[in-house]
Amino acid sequence: MNGLQLEFITPPPISKRTLELGVKYSPEFVCMPMKINLGNFIEALEMGADTIVMGGGWGPCRFGYYAQIEKEILQELGYDFQMLVLEAPDSKLKILLRQLQSLGQNVSLWQALKSIKFAWDKLNAVEQVEKGLEYFLPRAVHPDQVERIYQQGLEEIIAARNADQSFKMARQAVQSMQKLELKSQAPLKIGLVGEIYTVLEPAANYEIIKMLGRLGVEVKRTIYMSDWVNDHLLGGHVKPSVRSQLIASARPYLNYWVGGHGQETVGTTVAMARQGCDGIIQIGPLTCMPEIVAQTILPLVSEKEGIPCMTLWFDELTGTAGIQTRLEAFIDMVSRRKYTAGYVKEA
Amino acid sequence: MQRVGIPQGLFYHYYYPLWKTFFEDLGAEVVNSGPTNREIVEKGIAAAVDESCFPVKVYFGHVQQLCTMGLDYIFLPRLVSVEPRSYICPKFMGVPDMIKATLSDLPAVIDMLVDLSKTNKVFDREVVKVGNYFTRDRMAIQRAYHHGIAEQKNCNQICQSGYSTTEAIALWEGGQIDLPSRYDLQIGVLGHGYSLYDQTISMNLIQRLRSMGCKVILPEGCDHIKIETAAATMPKRVFWTLGRKNVGAALHLAQQEQIDGIIYLACFGCGPDSMIGDLIERKIKNKPFMMITIDEHTGEAGMITRLEAFCDMLRRRRYAGSESNLSAHGEYVYSPAGVNEWSAAGIHNSSADQ
Numbered sequence: 246m247n248g249l250q251l252e253f254i255t256p257p258p259i260s261k262r263t264l265e266l267g268v269k270y271s272p273e274f275v276c277m278p279m280k281i282n283l284g285n286f287i288e289a290l291e292m293g294a295d296t297i298v299m300g301g302g303w304g305p306c307r308f309g310y311y312a313q314i315e316k317e318i319l320q321e322l323g324y325d326f327q328m329l330v331l332e333a334p335d336s337k338l339k340i341l342l343r344q345l346q347s348l349g350q351n352v353s354l355w356q357a358l359k360s361i362k363f364a365w366d367k368l369n370a371v372e373q374v375e376k377g378l379e380y381f382l383p384r385a386v387h388p389d390q391v392e393r394i395y396q397q398g399l400e401e402i403i404a405a406r407n408a409d410q411s412f413k414m415a416r417q418a419v420q421s422m423q424k425l426e427l428k429s430q431a432p433l434k435i436g437l438v439g440e441i442y443t444v445l446e447p448a449a450n451y452e453i454i455k456m457l458g459r460l461g462v463e464v465k466r467t468i469y470m471s472d473w474v475n476d477h478l479l480g481g482h483v484k485p486s487v488r489s490q491l492i493a494s495a496r497p498y499l500n501y502w503v504g505g506h507g508q509e510t511v512g513t514t515v516a517m518a519r520q521g522c523d524g525i526i527q528i529g530p531l532t533c534m535p536e537i538v539a540q541t542i543l544p545l546v547s548e549k550e551g552i553p554c555m556t557l558w559f560d561e562l563t564g565t566a567g568i569q570t571r572l573e574a575f576i577d578m579v580s581r582r583k584y585t586a587g588y589v590k591e592a
Numbered sequence: 593m594q595r596v597g598i599p600q601g602l603f604y605h606y607y608y609p610l611w612k613t614f615f616e617d618l619g620a621e622v623v624n625s626g627p628t629n630r631e632i633v634e635k636g637i638a639a640a641v642d643e644s645c646f647p648v649k650v651y652f653g654h655v656q657q658l659c660t661m662g663l664d665y666i667f668l669p670r671l672v673s674v675e676p677r678s679y680i681c682p683k684f685m686g687v688p689d690m691i692k693a694t695l696s697d698l699p700a701v702i703d704m705l706v707d708l709s710k711t712n713k714v715f716d717r718e719v720v721k722v723g724n725y726f727t728r729d730r731m732a733i734q735r736a737y738h739h740g741i742a743e744q745k746n747c748n749q750i751c752q753s754g755y756s757t758t759e760a761i762a763l764w765e766g767g768q769i770d771l772p773s774r775y776d777l778q779i780g781v782l783g784h785g786y787s788l789y790d791q792t793i794s795m796n797l798i799q800r801l802r803s804m805g806c807k808v809i810l811p812e813g814c815d816h817i818k819i820e821t822a823a824a825t826m827p828k829r830v831f832w833t834l835g836r837k838n839v840g841a842a843l844h845l846a847q848q849e850q851i852d853g854i855i856y857l858a859c860f861g862c863g864p865d866s867m868i869g870d871l872i873e874r875k876i877k878n879k880p881f882m883m884i885t886i887d888e889h890t891g892e893a894g895m896i897t898r899l900e901a902f903c904d905m906l907r908r909r910r911y912a913g914s915e916s917n918l919s920a921h922g923e924y925v926y927s928p929a930g931v932n933e934w935s936a937a938g939i940h941n942s943s944a945d946q
């Protein structure tokens with residue numbers, strides 16, 4: 246955005262207040278991503294933003310209608326702003342082009358492309374550090390150190406002025422994680438699948454990746470921001486995509502696209518079971534329609550592929566003790582199954 | 593004769609006449625699972641995951657009911673889209689897979705893909721595929737399908753005179769139902785047909801309103817073109833078929849002078865409802881609007897109380913002229929004689945002016 250010579254306002258990190266604002270003004274039964282999203286927008290508008298850029302879509306998932314409802318709510322609250330919805334146009338391509346144009350009015354096409362490339366590189370650098378965290382957190386003797394390096398690495402990448410610098414920072418962070426003292430025992434591997442926003446946004450899943458890491462579990466996931474950008478915005482041409490393979494492995498359990506990430510969830514579960522993960526945790530926002538379809542089908546996958554599965558739904562209840570307890574119980578069960586199989590008879 | 597089972601849930605309420613005619617013309621016997629009852633509900637709740645919406649749970653119950661009826665086939669279509677560029681709901685797209693993953697010992701499943709979002713070609717092929725279970729004669733399949741469409745249109749025609757689709761299906765099958773002719777309120781009742789027209793799921797909402805002296809106006813009874821015209825005024829085309837129908841019907845009814853109020857029946861956990869219900873609530877400013885959310889709980893008293901209160905309010909609004917003439921503590925502030933007395937005495941009643 247800096248590259249487009251627009252001043253941008255980053256909403257403050259998702260906090261309790263963000264969620265409270267979102268919950269207060271959103272429709273009661275709407276899913277959690279919209280509530281957080283609305284909270285973000287309110288906080289950004291409070292900081293003086295005058296334009297909101299939002300994604301869209303044409304169903305069947307609810308996300309496609311977020312922007313319109315949010316616009317109505319924000320207008321009712323008395324904010325003065327312009328909203329740009331980036332989505333494939335229903336009938337007129339002109340509308341989308343005009344919206345893109347209004348965003349890039351200060352720069353040439355070349356500069357715009359360059360800034361997209363820079364954003365893409367930064368994203369990849371951040372993900373290198375994230376992967377480092379996922380790998381070293383369960384292995385390190387002192388997990389606190391890993392988290393500290395991770396946090397510092399992120400801040401340095403965000404401050405980086407060019408692509409080389411951000412990759413260098415990412416490399417440094419991972420290298421310093423490598424120097425830490427590690428445990429001797431290999432950690433359990435748990436696959437994390439589910440609705441994309443909940444998987445990607447730590448505030449929406451109460452930092453489940455860190456929670457699992459501290460329980461000595463290495464989290465495997467196929468959903469990263471760069472994959473989504475690659476598959477959906479850049480047409481899958483920038484890096485090799487595994488999406489079509491994941492969807493293929495959803496057969497014969499789920500034979501049709503169900504919107505959102507439903508089919509990917511089932512496909513990933515099957516693929517991870519075959520790659521030797523010890524368990525699967527599916528997460529999603531409460532009432533997410535595609536994930537409910539996947540949840541209904543997972544018990545069959547679990548039985549046929551021989552992998553324990555658990556589903557966790559997240560909503561605006563912020564008590565993490567319940568989640569912690571369920572995770573601990575699941576991990577206990579998975580590790581017992583792995584290390585004592587054959588010695589313990591099931592009652 | 594081969595027996596084909598059709599669960600009496602979800603889109604049964606919209607397309608049963610079509611498929612019944614189709615299968616019967618091809619020489620099959622059509623069996624349905626009967627109206628939803630407590631037993632079906634209990635079975636469905638036990639089988640489906642907790643987070644599903646109530647109508648989907650009930651559908652699971654209907655399928656289990658059919659499994660006990662000695663069928664050769666069970667018809668579980670995968671409804672993706674019934675019109676261009678619109679969807680029903682993600683759960684409908686996964687229903688056959690959800691059923692197969694959850695229930696064992698199903699009869700042979702006739703799984704059919706209904707996706708008209710882009711072209712009709714796939715659908716035409718699917719119709720032939722389903723027909724091939726019974727005959728190889730392509731012409732006979734085509735004839736049966738067109739006959740089915742004609743019967744479906746007849747049934748839709750019946751809905752135009754104010755019947756719900758469930759009642760229309762009963763009439764179409766030769767039954768007799770009379771609508772009450774005496775009423776003093778006209779209420780628009782909206783919602784997804786598979787919950788609204790199912791007497792158990794909706795807790796008999798439509799009958800209850802009728803017995804309270806209301807004429808019930810349903811989306812099926814409104815002119816299709818008027819609904820679409822009203823829905824087109826939305827800033828973004830609503831991409832759920834039923835959602836758009838409800839928004840259109842709500843906006844259309846809101847403009848009608850004779851409509852006293854609008855009720856929207858939503859299902860707990862329904863994705864489209866969570867947004868559509870809210871949108872309608874924002875758009876309708878000139879008519880009383882009530883949203884009722886239902887799930888599998890069985891306490892009817894709460895619902896009855898809300899309906900009675902809503903009707904009472906509409907009647908007062910109609911006969912007392914303005915709500916601001918009513919005191920909140922039970923004493924009538926307004927009476928024609930009273931106002932005259934106050935005026936004569938020079939006492940100004942501010943609330944009566946509003």
